[in-house]
Structures are given as C-alpha cells and as structure tokens.
Amino acid sequence: MSTLGIIGAGAIGTRIAQRAIDAGIDVVLANSRGPETLTGTIAELGPRARAATPEEAARAGDWVVVSILPLAAYQQLPAAELAGKVVLDTGNYYATRDGHVPALDAGELTTSEYVQQQLPGAHLVKAFNNLSASHISALARPAGAADRTALPIAGDDPRAKSSAAELISRLGFDTVDVGPLAESWRFEPETDPYTLPYCADPDAMRAAWEQFVAALRSGTAPQPPAADPGAAPLPAARLRSLLAGTPRTLTADRLIA
16 A cells, blocks of 8 residues: 655645545645644545654655745755655745745756755655646546646656656656756746646736736735636646746746745
8 A cells, every 4th residue: 555645734735635545545644733733634635644743754655745835944854754765845946935045046956956955865856846736636637548737857866756757647647757856947936837838828827927026016915816717738748848948047037036
C-alpha cells in the first residue's frame, strides 16, 4: 500500500491529497499548527487520510509533497526525516511575500535549488507549482485519456524524477521532464508555462491580473481577480513548446515581484 506524506494543508496540498485518495493512495497530512487543527479536513478527505506532525508525515510517505509558505518556512522542515525521500516541492518565490533573497533575485539559483540547500539529504523534484489549486481537480484525467494534461517537473536525481512522474501519473497527469533543478526557472512565476495555459480564457485572466497590478501600484487596494472559472487541458507537446521558448523572468521584471 502506497502512502503520500503532505506537509502543508493549504489549497494545493489538500487538492493533491484528494487526488491521491481517489487513486487509492493513503495520505498523511501535516501543517505547522498541529494535527488537532486538521480535524475538519481529515473528515472531508475520509478514512484513507490521517493527520500528523510534519516529522510523522515525512517518515510515513513513500513520497512527500511540501506545499508551504513563505519561503522562510522551508528552514523549519524536518530535514532529517526528509533525507533520502522523494520530495515534491510546489513552492514559488515572491519577494513581496517572502522577503528578498539576492541569489534568487539575480537568477543565481532557482527557487528549488534554494530549497534543495535547505534539505540537503532529500531528492527534490519541482512539481505542481505552475497551475492553480482548482486546476488540479479540474484537469486530472485517467492515463491514456485524449485530453490528459501535462505538468513540468525538474530535479537533479533521475530516479527521483521517475518516481515522482509515477506518482503524478496516478494523480491524473502526464509529465514533461525539464531537466535539473537549474532549469526549473522555465516554469517559475510569469514564464510562458505558468498558470495561464491551463486557464479556459488565458487572455482574460492575463488582462485581469494586469489591471489588478496597475491598481495596486497606483496606491489603491483592489481585490485580486477571481480564480479562473474554467480549465483547459494542456497536452505534453504544447507544454514542451512553451518550456523551450519562454524567456527567464527575474524578480525585477515580474508584474508581481
């Protein structure tokens, strides 16, 4: 019986948890506030899920998904328990939220290279960071489906990437291997494969975010645009094209730094 450890019970972590349970995988879910705060979430997920501490989730998982923020929180992860594990990192770097990290601002490291430094014994794989939580549920399809969506992955350990791809396939998605963690910038925020290609109306979503950022910079306090109401499958061939052609977008060049 396979078990997925998940550290981080936000929107991404809980959607992945539900997909895992639907695929017949047991889930051990943890957050930073303690297992007792997850009672409602576990009740919704059902009997294949249980709450635990981050250390327990790390030990229990055949794979471990880390979906936490801000970036400084990675320093609090149970590095010893994650050593030797295949760890799927869903995180992104936003300096306005995480505080400036000069090596990330300058492009000297990718976010996941930085995370790998915090977890030196883990076999890190970047995944699930370039689409919204709602798309995880909306776009999952059985293997072989004509409208199966692909997700990019990156990692320095080929065996870890193969294991992560197996898990992601069970969760309902194909994968495109982008290469080592040094290449994971290709699906970081505001690159061509980031979020918009999975939206039903990417042009409308892009325009809404640009209006939001313009209002924010003018000194007003607008509400972020509502989540995209629809999702569009992104086949592997199209994802490969987007990954190959995207320019690197450093912090200073982003709409939202």
